[in-house]
Amino acid sequence: MFNIVKGTHDVIQAEAQRYSYIEEVMTNVALNYGYKEFRTPVLENSDLFIRSVGDSSDIVRKEMYTFEDKGGRSITLRPERTAGIIRSMVNAKLFANQDYPVKAFYVGPNFRYERPQQGRYRQFNQFGVECAGASTIERDVETIALGYTMLKVLGFDNLKLKINTLGDKESRENYKAALKEYFSKHIEEMCGDCKERFKLNILRILDCKVPEDRPIIDKAPKIGDYLTEEARNRFEKVKSYLTALEIPFEVDSELVRGLDYYSGIVFEFHYTASNGNNYGAIGAGGHYGNLISEIGGPQIEGVGFAFGIERIAKVMEDDSLFPELANGVDLFIMPMGEKAVEFSFGLAYVLRNLGYSTEVCYEAKSMGAMFKKAERREATLALIIGEDELNNNMITIKNLGTKEQTQINLQDLQSYLDNFFDIELESADDSECCCHHEGHEHGECCRHEGHEHGECCQDDDEHEHHCCHGHGHCHHEE
Numbered sequence: 001m002f003n004i005v006k007g008t009h010d011v012i013q014a015e016a017q018r019y020s021y022i023e024e025v026m027t028n029v030a031l032n033y034g035y036k037e038f039r040t041p042v043l044e045n046s047d048l049f050i051r052s053v054g055d056s057s058d059i060v061r062k063e064m065y066t067f068e069d070k071g072g073r074s075i076t077l078r079p080e081r082t083a084g085i086i087r088s089m090v091n092a093k094l095f096a097n098q099d100y101p102v103k104a105f106y107v108g109p110n111f112r113y114e115r116p117q118q119g120r121y122r123q124f125n126q127f128g129v130e131c132a133g134a135s136t137i138e139r140d141v142e143t144i145a146l147g148y149t150m151l152k153v154l155g156f157d158n159l160k161l162k163i164n165t166l167g168d169k170e171s172r173e174n175y176k177a178a179l180k181e182y183f184s185k186h187i188e189e190m191c192g193d194c195k196e197r198f199k200l201n202i203l204r205i206l207d208c209k210v211p212e213d214r215p216i217i218d219k220a221p222k223i224g225d226y227l228t229e230e231a232r233n234r235f236e237k238v239k240s241y242l243t244a245l246e247i248p249f250e251v252d253s254e255l256v257r258g259l260d261y262y263s264g265i266v267f268e269f270h271y272t273a274s275n276g277n278n279y280g281a282i283g284a285g286g287h288y289g290n291l292i293s294e295i296g297g298p299q300i301e302g303v304g305f306a307f308g309i310e311r312i313a314k315v316m317e318d319d320s321l322f323p324e325l326a327n328g329v330d331l332f333i334m335p336m337g338e339k340a341v342e343f344s345f346g347l348a349y350v351l352r353n354l355g356y357s358t359e360v361c362y363e364a365k366s367m368g369a370m371f372k373k374a375e376r377r378e379a380t381l382a383l384i385i386g387e388d389e390l391n392n393n394m395i396t397i398k399n400l401g402t403k404e405q406t407q408i409n410l411q412d413l414q415s416y417l418d419n420f421f422d423i424e425l426e427s428a429d430d431s432e433c434c435c436h437h438e439g440h441e442h443g444e445c446c447r448h449e450g451h452e453h454g455e456c457c458q459d460d461d462e463h464e465h466h467c468c469h470g471h472g473h474c475h476h477e478e
Ligand code: AMP
Pocket: 080, 112, 114, 119, 120, 121, 122, 123, 124, 125, 126, 258, 280, 281, 282, 283, 284, 285, 306, 307, 308, 309, 310, 311
């Protein structure tokens, strides 16, 4: 037995399906907002993060998985995505024609050597977006609205959106000076990390979670009192836009985020499950003023956020927010005897090519055991093939839901199944849209509103929102 690496976790079977569901919902909303997918490497040169995330951040100081590769380069497993995404935009010269903003979404694992605890892993998955070349308030609020919409579509109610502003450079300098004066009187009583933060980046002290330090931090000066007029107006505008969109929020003047590149608006999404579970922020982000130019791009600004898939999946499970995700197979073939096994082997290949998810029972020998397996596979129909059936070119079909059994000619099998699954779908969810693959790629063909069976409706504007999922038939997306 090998143990799993501390702080990592396996995402398997139903849990993996739930992660895919979250990612699919988020992807659809991101596409709706005009974002394009970016896939960047897990490995980056260490300097990228030291420059961007900042050498005063906990991430760079304590949490990066950094190693020297065989060529003597310092490489880091990405602890976050913004820096790599912006690097990829710069490398691909996406800013060259000044067609801003460049909008990216991404999904995948990040790595941080943090203390493992509830909702905190050393390898964790994020879904996030970056809108690069975005200096307007509208882009900031649009980005918050995008995150909010993703969570709403996933079924979240009672979300808590916390916002704050780190102001412009002048506001921050004034504020840092006020913090310096205040904390210089208290720093000796505070934790070792805060003593470090006092020297490296005093704003970080506001992030401290040590309970003994909190009363001191709570009495510290607030950024709101140090904003320049422009920064204050900007923040007021953000608030009025959020109000206009009916997105509830609260101002948290201690919210500073743990990454040095943020400036201007910062925000976090929080949610407490009805059983009281709260795994920390489920997503967070903000505006960045200088990151793009620091990574070699033009002097343009950006805004983005990242959601933690692990935390979102956990609270969704706690509050039963997941829809029932299809788990079973359409067909479960039960061969009785050696000849039937050979025949079933070929038949499964044909049925799968027709788009029906199919399992064959090669392992169990008795009917009873086969039915038990079919049940565990959550099969819809059992196809029973024995000596009699083979001799007469027949097939016995048992509906495992209703327990009805029927025998048909083998040559009628395809039309029987096409019929059965069409009818099933229509009666099950009143869907207008169904599809079978018949030589079409997955997701390509669809019958809907006058389209004939198998007719292709992808790229057909009218049917844009109808897509097909596995199992050889498709569901209405909504
Ligand atoms: P950050 O990249 O630190 O701004 O974090 C954005 C989101 O990623 C957080 O709100 C969490 O949901 C998630 N996240 C960050 N670190 C972890 C971690 N170690 N384990 C699980 N989720 C995390």
